Amino acid sequence: VPEDDGASVVLERVPQKVKPPQMHQVVLLNDDYTPMEFVVVVIQEFFSKDRETATQIMLKIHLEGKGVCGVYTHDVAATKVDQVLDAARQAGHPLQCVSEPVD
Numbered sequence: 001v002p003e004d005d006g007a008s009v010v011l012e013r014v015p016q017k018v019k020p021p022q023m024h025q026v027v028l029l030n031d032d033y034t035p036m037e038f039v040v041v042v043i044q045e046f047f048s049k050d051r052e053t054a055t056q057i058m059l060k061i062h063l064e065g066k067g068v069c070g071v072y073t074h075d076v077a078a079t080k081v082d083q084v085l086d087a088a089r090q091a092g093h094p095l096q097c098v099s100e101p102v103d
C-alpha cells in the first residue's frame, strides 16, 4: 500500500454557520424616589455615556416611564443589571433595571 504523499488531498470549503448572538437591551425604570442625579451618574458609569447623553436618557425615563441605556450580549447585559441594582441597593434607592431580548 503506497503512503499518501499529499498529492491527492482535496481541501473542501465548509460553510461557516456563525450567527450573531441574541442581543439584550438594558432598561432602567422610572420611580418617584431615586434622585435624578443618581440616575445620571449610574448611566454615565455603567453604560459609558457622557453627561449630556446620560441626562437625556434619564429625562426620557422620567417622562416616559422607562428607557434603554445600552444593548449587549446576554452575559454583559446581566452583569450591567446586577451592577445597577447593587449600586441602587447600596445607596438606598428603589431604582429598577431589567434586561430584555431585542428583535
Ligand code: TYC
Pocket: 028, 029, 030, 031, 032, 033, 034, 035, 036, 039, 058, 059, 061, 062, 095
Ligand atoms: N422620577 C425620579 C425623580 O423625579 C427620577 C428618576 C429618573 C428615577 C429615572 C428613576 O430610572 C429613573 N426624582
